[in-house]
Amino acid sequence: MSRVFAVFKRELVHYFRSPIAYGIAFALLFFLGVLFNAYITQAVSQYPADSTYIPGLMTFLLFLVAPLLTMRLLAEENREGTLEVLMTLPMRDWEFITGKFLACWGFYTVLLGVTLIYHVILTDIGIPDLGAAFGAYLGAWLYGGAVLAITTIWSAITEDQIVAAFLGAATVLVLYLAEIAAVWVATQPGMSGAADFIRELGLQAHYNATLAQGIVRAEDVVYFIFLMVGALFVTTRIVETRRWRS
Amino acid sequence: MIEVRNLTKRYGGFTAVDNISFEAHPGQVTGFLGPNGAGKTTTMRMLTGFMPPTSGTALVAGFDVFEQSMEVRRHIGYLLENVPLYRDMTPRGYLNYLAEIRGLPNRRQAVDAALERVGMSDRAGSQIRYLSKGMRQRVGVAQAILHNPDVLILDEPTIGLDPRQVLELRALVRDLGRDHTVLFSTHILSEAEQVCDNVVIINNGQIVAQGSPTHLRAELERGGRVLVRVAGPAEAALAAVQAAPNVASAELALDGIVATPTSPEIDPRPDIARVIVQGGWNLVELRPLAINLEEIFLELTRQEELETATPEAPDTLPESEAA
DSSP, rough: OOOHHHHHHHHHHHHHHHHHHHHHHHHHHHHHHHHHHHHHHHHHSSOOOTTTHHHHHHHHHHHHHHHHHHHHHHHHHHTHHHHHHHHHHHSOHHHHHHHHHHHHHHHHHHHHHTTTHHHHHHHHHSSHHHHHHHHHHHHHHHHHHHHHHHHHHHHOOOOOOHHHHHHHHHHHHHHHHHHHHHHHHSTTOOOOOHHHHHHSSSSGGGTTGGGGTTOOOOHHHHHHHHHHHHHHHHHHHHHHHHHHOO | EEEEEEEEEETTTEEEEEEEEEETTTTEEEEEOOOSSSSSHHHHHTTSSOOOEEEEEEEEEEOOOOOOOHHHHEEEOOOOOOOOOOSOHHHHHHHHHHHHHHSSHHHHHHHHHHHHHHTTTTGGTTTGGGSSSHHHHHHEEEEEEETOOSSEEEETTTTTTHHHHHHHHHHHHHHHHHTSSSEEEESSSSHHHHOSEEEEEEEETTEEEEEEEHHHHHHHHOOOOOEEEEEHHHHHHHHHHHHTTTTEEEEETTEEEEEEEEEETOOOHHHHHHHHHHHTEEEEEEEESSSSSHHHHHHHHHHHHHHHHHGOOOOGGGGGGOO
């Protein structure tokens, strides 16, 4: 565990030293700020203060943010050759992969944490539903972890960061849009079972109707954790194959 | 201590390392010598636990590289060929990171000692991206000796250094060889001769010779073989040399004729010189074979070529083209 922590620490420090990470953080927070501003000017007169707006937006923007945050995690090490150093240290492959993932998730957690300021602003204006806010933020946090873990797979597969980012974004978008696919499948005769199945595979089905409303269901939490563990397992296996072919 | 037994590595149909066996002992620098692509790096990668062997075993510090990979990695220091480092870290930061992963008890002390040993204490706080190639190489060596491993594996550590840095690094390797088992790969033969107590020569994935440089030299000089270079038709000169008194046999090799005397005590050179001159050819060179590793190496790798390509053996010696 101390080895996971050592890798976690170095990678997290790397995010805070990296201009790219600051660029991503700036773009994301700026965008959220502008949208929040537009939202709040309407919200004041039309609907009650709702703290789930920002985390909901965050889950959508993750299709862009997550690939950019994870693209270098393994691709860079692979290209620079430092991966071989890591792989010949007395450390299991899953340990440094987990450390790297946790650092990335940690950076995302900081970003998400910064957006809590909007909740504070809303409490000043109205009385936002605390339960819904808690669920939405917990959901956005788990959702982010799952998406980051999935995009890390691409970073392990290719040593080209741009390719990793692009394929990562495509994968996340597919998982995000599973709901729309399910709606179409449901219109086909005798396919309602398949439609439900496709819908349950997607990310939104486990966030929008439940966590974002403050409903914390075990199955949704398990879904996100399963995605994380599964994606990290796949990543570890992909990194391991380098031992056999490089 | 490194013990390699029948180690083989295949990639698909290609055999990178073919059934090699050798040993490297504590307190010695073992040179791992071969041309580029001979299988040196592949062998080292198997020893360091980066990749598993296809067949065969290797013990490093008494642990099996496949079965006890973690133990092996704890006892090994590995300098990779291109010395990959994190460019955004300082040497001290990097070593500290590795010390943490390795779980060393006295991190600060270990890092200071490693930096001191490679003479990098004064630049320990600069970012690695600003360091010269030679300094990065030293950080790489510091990284390998950080945990004071029993076994050091250095993959072509002198590549890309300027002559002065090469000398410094060789001195460092010799120094490390006194209290570690060092396996040191290079394709520069004079380097192996200067630095190593023992040499393993590998070509096309197979070991073609091993022993101390002096032993290897004696091995090939034994028999009193001489190298003859003649400006003139090769076949005719070869026939003349073969017919010369005191010459048991002669063959085309090493861009010349290698002649073996009837007995090791006899120096066949006067007789060979006489028949060449009598034949009316110009004698370009005549000397005992295997003066240095360079020639041993050329000889060993050449022999294989000759064996595989006998039908197309050249009619004339390369030198004769100029005549």
